[in-house]
Each structure stands twice: as C-alpha cells, then as structure tokens.
Amino acid sequence: MMKPSTLALAIAMAAPAYADVQYSNFYVFGDSLLDSGNFGGRRFTNRVGDFSSGEYARVAPQYLAEALGISLEPAAGAGNNWAVGGYETSDILNSINGSGLALPRNGTVVRPSFLSEQPRIDPRALIMIDGGGNDFLNGTANDQASIIASARRLLGSAELLHNAGGNYILLSNLPDLGNTPALQAQDLSAPGSAAAASAGAAGFNSALEAFSVAGRANLVPVDLAGLINYVSTNAEQFGFAAGVNTSYPGVLGSFDQRYMCFDDAGGDCIEHPEFGIDGATPDPDKLIFNDGVHPTGRMGEITGDYLIDVVTAPQEAGLIPELGLNIMRAQQGHSVAAQRQLVANPGSSRWVLSGVAMDAEQFGDSENRSLSVGFTDALSDQLDAALMIGFASHELESQKSSFSASSVGVSGALNFRDGNWRAQGGGGLSVVNYDTLDRRVRLGDQGVTARGGSDGFGWHFDGLLSYQSFANDHLALRPAMGARYLKADVDGYRESGGEVSNYEWGEQSRSSRVVKAGVLAELRLAQHVNAHVEVFAASELEDQDETIEVRNRNLGFDSYTLPSYRADGDSFAEASVGISAQAGDSTMAVSFDYSGEGEGREALTLRYSRPL
Numbered sequence: 001m002m003k004p005s006t007l008a009l010a011i012a013m014a015a016p017a018y019a020d021v022q023y024s025n026f027y028v029f030g031d032s033l034l035d036s037g038n039f040g041g042r043r044f045t046n047r048v049g050d051f052s053s054g055e056y057a058r059v060a061p062q063y064l065a066e067a068l069g070i071s072l073e074p075a076a077g078a079g080n081n082w083a084v085g086g087y088e089t090s091d092i093l094n095s096i097n098g099s100g101l102a103l104p105r106n107g108t109v110v111r112p113s114f115l116s117e118q119p120r121i122d123p124r125a126l127i128m129i130d131g132g133g134n135d136f137l138n139g140t141a142n143d144q145a146s147i148i149a150s151a152r153r154l155l156g157s158a159e160l161l162h163n164a165g166g167n168y169i170l171l172s173n174l175p176d177l178g179n180t181p182a183l184q185a186q187d188l189s190a191p192g193s194a195a196a197a198s199a200g201a202a203g204f205n206s207a208l209e210a211f212s213v214a215g216r217a218n219l220v221p222v223d224l225a226g227l228i229n230y231v232s233t234n235a236e237q238f239g240f241a242a243g244v245n246t247s248y249p250g251v252l253g254s255f256d257q258r259y260m261c262f263d264d265a266g267g268d269c270i271e272h273p274e275f276g277i278d279g280a281t282p283d284p285d286k287l288i289f290n291d292g293v294h295p296t297g298r299m300g301e302i303t304g305d306y307l308i309d310v311v312t313a314p315q316e317a318g319l320i321p322e323l324g325l326n327i328m329r330a331q332q333g334h335s336v337a338a339q340r341q342l343v344a345n346p347g348s349s350r351w352v353l354s355g356v357a358m359d360a361e362q363f364g365d366s367e368n369r370s371l372s373v374g375f376t377d378a379l380s381d382q383l384d385a386a387l388m389i390g391f392a393s394h395e396l397e398s399q400k401s402s403f404s405a406s407s408v409g410v411s412g413a414l415n416f417r418d419g420n421w422r423a424q425g426g427g428g429l430s431v432v433n434y435d436t437l438d439r440r441v442r443l444g445d446q447g448v449t450a451r452g453g454s455d456g457f458g459w460h461f462d463g464l465l466s467y468q469s470f471a472n473d474h475l476a477l478r479p480a481m482g483a484r485y486l487k488a489d490v491d492g493y494r495e496s497g498g499e500v501s502n503y504e505w506g507e508q509s510r511s512s513r514v515v516k517a518g519v520l521a522e523l524r525l526a527q528h529v530n531a532h533v534e535v536f537a538a539s540e541l542e543d544q545d546e547t548i549e550v551r552n553r554n555l556g557f558d559s560y561t562l563p564s565y566r567a568d569g570d571s572f573a574e575a576s577v578g579i580s581a582q583a584g585d586s587t588m589a590v591s592f593d594y595s596g597e598g599e600g601r602e603a604l605t606l607r608y609s610r611p612l
Contacts, residue, residue: 021315021563023126023168025080026070027114028061029092029157030130032085032294033172036062038074038103044085046262046290046297051277057297061128063304064311068126075101076110088134089153097160121165126311129158130172130224132204133293136197137177147200151207155215162217168562170310172222173208173555176229177201181269182292184259188251201225209556220310220550221557226500227306231299231443232258232288238302238446241275241286248273261289268292302444309441309501311562313450314548316401316439317503318564319363320454321510323396324488327407327430328458329601330358330368330392332484333593335411335426335462337607338374338386342415343424344530344580344587347378349612352386356605362598364398372411375612386413392430404436420468422478427461434490441501450498452505458488466520478520482536487511494553506549506559513541514597516574528582532591536574540597543569572596578605586610 028034032044036059043056061081065072073079075095082095084103091105094113101111111117121127135141135150158169177183178198187194205225212219235242241257248255252273261269262284263277268291273279275286284296295303333356341352353373360366374388388411396403411428434454441448462484470477490508495501518536525531544567551559578591589607594600 021318021566023068023070023124023563024122025125026061026065026068026072027121027125027127027161027166028072028081028083029096029114029161030083030128030172031087031092031134032083033130033133034059034061034081034083034128035085036072036074036081036083038076038081038084038101042085044294045300046284046294048297051263051282051284057300059300060304060307064128064307067308067311075114076103078111082114083130086134087131088138088140089131089150089157090140092129092131093153093157093160096157115160115164119164121161123165123167125166126168126170127161127166128170128172128222129154129161130222131157132174133177136200136204137293141200141204144203147203148207148211151204152211155208155211155217158217158219159215162215167218168220169217170220170222170307171208171212172224173205174201175225177293179228179232179259180293181259181261181289184256185268185270185292206556212557218560219557220560220562221552221555222307222310223500223552223554224303226554227303228288230499231302234446235288238444239286240288240299241272258288260287261291262287262296263291266291298444302446305442305444306500312400313439313441313501313503314550314562314564316398317437317505317548317550318508318546319396319398319401320403320434320437320490321488321508321565322363323366323394323403323405323434324432324456324458324490325486325510325512326358326360326366326368326396327392327394327405327432328428328460328486328488330356330370330394330603331390331407331409331411331428331430331458332426332460332462332486333358333603333605334370334372334388334390334409335413335428335460337372337589337591337605338376338388338411338413339415339424339426339464340532340578340580340589340591341587341607341609342376342384342386342413343422344589345376345609346384346415346417347381349375349377350609351375351612352388352607352609354388354605354607356603358601358603360598360601362601364396364401366394366396368392368394370407372409374411376609382417384415388412400440400442402436402438402440403434405432405434407432422466422468423463424466425461425463427459429459430457432456432458432488434493437493437495439495439498439501441498448497448499448501450495450501450503452493452495454491454493454505456488456490458486460484460486474524476522478522479518480520480534480536481515481517483513483515485511485513492549500554502553504551504553504559508546508548508564510544510546510565511542514538515541518574525579529579530581531579532576534574534576538572538574538595538597540570540572542567570597580607
C-alpha cells in the first residue's frame with residue numbers, strides 16, 4: 001500500500017502573464033502531491049461528481065501547465081510529469097539520474113531516467129520538485145541523520161537538474177505532518193505521535209534551507225508549510241469546518257474538524273460526520289483534507305493560487321519599471337512642448353507653463369498627470385533654450401497590482417536653426433517616489449494584499465533633425481528623423497501584508513531606444529493661429545528579456561531569480577496634431593499625441609506662454 005505524503009497542490013485558473021514571459025517547457029518530479037496519473041490515470045485527490053465514480057480532481061502540475069500553455073502528460077506515457085505516488089527522495093533521485101521511472105516504487109522500471117534521455121534542459125524551462133513526506137511515512141527518515149540525508153537527496157536532485165541547464169527550479173518544503181488527519185488520529189492512541197511528526201518535518205525543512213546555500217541551483221522556494229498553516233489558522237474565513245463541535249458523538253465531539261477527512265477508506269483518518277463521504281451532507285469543499293494526508297479539491301485550489309503567485313509575482317513587480325518608463329515619457333512630453341514653444345517664438349524670453357495628461361493600456365491601465373513651469377531664452381541668433389521643472393502623479397492598475405508614484409523632474413530643450421535646417425533636442429531627469437506598490441494575492445475566494453514602496457529615478461534624451469523642403473504662405477513641409485532614449489531605475493524593496501507571499505525584490509532597470517522618420521507639416525490657419533501635423537514611422541530597438549532577484553521573506557533560502565519581463569523590438573506609428581493661438585503677448589496651444597507602441601498610448605498637452 002502506498003503511503004503518499006503531504007498536501008497536494010492544485011492551481012485555479014492562472015492570470016495572464018502581463019509582461020509576456022514565456023516558459024519553454026514544464027518538468028515535474030516528486031511524489032503523490034504532483035502525480036497526475038502515472039498509475040493509469042489515478043490521482044491522489046478526492047473524486048468529483050458522485051465521489052465514488054466521478055473523475056479525480058486535478059493536481060498542481062495540470063493547472064500550472066494550463067496556465068503556462070504547456071502540455072503535461074504522465075511520464076509513464078512518454079510525457080514530462082515524472083512524479084509518482086509513494087516515491088521517497090531516493091526514488092525521485094533515481095527517476096532523474098538513476099535506475100529510471102519505476103512503477104510502483106521498487107517495481108518495474110518503465111522508462112529510463114530523465115537525464116539519460118535528455119542530458120540538456122532548455123534554460124527557459126520551468127521545473128518543479130517536491131518530496132520527503134514518504135521518507136517519514138515509510139520510516140526512512142526517523143532520526144536527525146536520516147532526516148538530513150533525505151533533505152540532501154532532494155537538494156541533490158535539484159543540483160543535477162541545474163547542472164543539466166535548468167534555470168528555474170521550484171522546490172516545495174514539507175507541510176507540518178503532525179497537523180494532518182493521519183497523525184492527529186494516530187495521536188489519539190499514541191500520544192506524542194503528532195508532535196514528533198511536526199518536529200521531524202520542521203527538521204527536514206531546516207535542513208533544506210541550511211544545505212541549499214551550498215548548492216548552485218536557482219531554487220525558487222514554495223512555502224507549502226506556511227500556506228497550510230495560514231489556511232488552517234484561518235479555516236473558518238476560508239469556509240472550512242474548524243474547531244470542535246460538542247454535538248458530535250463520542251470522540252468526534254472533542255476532535256478538531258480541521259483534521260477530519262472526507263474519505264476514511266484508507267483507515268488512516270477520522271471522517272467528518274456531516275461533510276464526509278458517508279455523512280449526512282457530503283461536501284468535500286467544507287474540508288481541508290480528503291484523506292489522511294491529501295487535500296480536497298478546494299484546498300488544492302487555494303494552494304494553487306499561491307503557487308501561481310510564486311511564478312507570476314515577479315512579472316507583476318516587473319511592471320514597476322514600465323511605470324517608470326511611462327513617467328519619463330510624460331516628462332518628455334514637457335520637453336517636446338518646450339521645443340514647440342521655441343519654434344513658435346524664436347529668439348524670445350518667455351514664461352512657459354505646460355500640462356500633460358497621458359494614458360496607456362500596455363500591461364494594464366496607466367495614467368500620468370503632470371505640470372511643468374519654466375522659461376525660454378535665446379542663447380544666440382540661431383540657438384534658443386528652455387528649462388522647466390515639473391511635478392507629476394502616476395498610476396498603473398493591472399489585474400493583480402495597483403501601483404502609484406509621484407515625481408519631480410527637470411527638463412531642458414534646445415532649438416538650433418541654420419537656413420532650412422532645424423535641429424531640436426531635449427533631456428531631463430526625474431526623481432520618483434513609488435509610494436504604493438500593492439499586489440493582490442488570490443487564495444481561493446479570499447485574498448491578501450502584499451504592500452510595499454520604493455524609490456527610483458529616470459532620465460530621457462531625444463533629438464529631431466528636419467529640413468524644410470517646401471514652404472508658402474500657408475504650409476511648410478519638413479521631412480524629419482529622430483531618436484529618443486528613456487531609462488528608469490527602481491530600487492529594491494520589501495513587502496508586507498501578503499502572509500506567505502511577502503517577498504524582497506531586487507533593483508530593476510529598464511530602457512527604451514526608439515528611432516523614427518517621418519514628416520512635419522506646419523500650417524498657418526489665420527493670423528496668429530497656427531497648427532501642426534506630424535506623422536512618423538518608429539521602431540523600438542530594445543529586445544528585453546529581464547529577470548528579477550527575489551527572496552521569500554518567510555524562509556531561510558537564498559534569493560533566486562525568475563523572469564520578470566520579456567518584449568521584442570517593435571515597429572509602430574506615431575502622430576501628433578495641434579493648434580496654437582496668440583492673444584496679445586500670450587500664446588495658448590493644445591496638442592494630441594498618439595503612439596502605437598505596445599497597446600497604444602495617448603497624450604493631451606496644454607501649453608501657455610507669455611513674455612518674461
């Protein structure tokens with residue numbers, strides 16, 4: 001009889017990867033937690049439907065594979081899920097680089113080991129490993145030395161996969177085995193059993209953390225122990241039966257419902273008298289455990305939501321530099337407004353006030369509102385300059401995140417004239433306070449918010465060279481070519497409030513390099529009323545494939561890296577249309593700018609100037 005270990009993970013539908021991160025494959029190694037059918041379709045979770053003949057609930061790899069868009073099939077059928085119910089850490093190691101895949105453990109080898117078939121792993125593949133529970137349940141891990149040996153075997157499996165090219169290895173720790181229905185029931189007849197199991201699991205986890213620092217593998221810790229403890233502590237909030245119900249007969253009236261199971265067919269747990277499979281109103285969704293050590297489908301969904309956060313949280317944090325780039329784009333709008341002011345009133349000294357409202361939809365809804373004040377002056381007969389200081393607020397709202405920031409920036413602009421040639425340029429620096437960096441972590445029908453804040457800065461440079469090829473009293477045409485460079489840097493920061501999903505994030509940096517070519521049309525509509533129309537074909541030159549350094553604040557593992565952002569260079573159109581009018585010494589102007597970059601970006605700029 002197999003003695004599968006710890007709580008099985010299951011993942012609800014994953015949110016899309018906003019930053020377009022893609023994994024090339026997904027490999028799974030471990031025990032019944034992750035076994036999706038290596039025994040002819042059998043899984044170690046409760047059945048759905050009528051419970052006895054319905055389909056099995058899905059386990060973690062199936063949900064995660066669906067979220068990644070990757071096919072995942074049992075290794076016994078030539079697939080890439082090598083997890084087998086009942087496997088100890090030694091069996092997991094053998095399935096990776098030993099005797100091969102045996103069904104059942106110590107049984108017939110049905111497939112050679114993973115690395116004998118595939119010596120090199122695509123570095124963009126995602127790997128998941130769990131194990132250790134069966135070492136305890138089978139008595140293999142029974143003292144300090146053997147517990148440490150089990151932990152080191154699991155870490156050794158990860159090292160082998162790393163040495164073969166695996167970059168991203170999710171490693172699950174071991175839940176508190178003493179707080180499972182099997183050990184809680186055993187404790188009734190053998191007091192102390194649960195406490196001993198809890199101590200053993202804690203020792204295993206401590207060994208994982210301590211010895212992981214000696215390896216080179218990029219281990220992404222999955223805090224399954226912390227998650228189950230959090231859900232169990234807040235069981236009623238999650239809709240699970242909890243506490244004792246003194247109306248139940250006999251021992252049931254003093255037994256915590258959190259550790260009652262749905263199905264006691266294995267004889268290793270106490271079935272819930274109401275919600276159990278033979279109860280008055282059977283409902284596994286009211287219970288955390290299906291049997292002695294495995295979850296119900298609903299508990300699996302909650303656990304799956306956490307696992308999704310482990311994988312996608314770096315992509316949410318990876319949106320922060322995108323907010324930074326939008327901050328610099330908004331600031332560049334003030335620089336462009338100053339350049340247009342220099343063109344409209346060459347050789348004059350003027351106060352300039354400009355406001356920019358910019359909205360973008362890439363990776364979410366982004367709003368930027370800013371105001372700048374400054375002045376222009378002539379440096380020579382051919383060269384004019386502007387200097388401005390600006391204040392701004394910024395927001396980025398995605399499905400799972402809410403970011404806001406404020407910034408102070410200084411911008412400058414130049415305009416040089418020589419016959420039909422015109423050269424314009426600008427640049428600026430912003431200091432940014434990312435005062436709200438909230439990530440929403442879904443856990444079933446509940447959720448928590450991981451909150452943080454950070455600082456950063458950014459700068460921008462742009463230039464435009466044009467030549468007047470046609471002009472009359474009403475129209476001037478100027479073919480033009482230009483470029484701009486933006487960069488945003490974000491300091492590392494810590495989160496709180498996310499329970500098991502509190503992370504410490506490393507520094508991030510993101511840049512954008514755009515070249516463009518097009519035509520400018522300057523129109524005179526009436527005396528003191530002018531307009532402009534600009535159309536450009538543009539290209540983004542940055543091919544970005546970013547990772548971010550992360551550390552789980554609840555565990556003792558080293559920091560790790562995961563992909564945070566991926567974008568290929570793109571070609572897109574940009575256009576601007578605007579009108580200006582002079583009333584006395586004052587000038588008012590309004591322009592609308594559009595960029596097809598990403599999902600599109602729109603900006604409305606208002607400008608007012610008058611002589612100094």
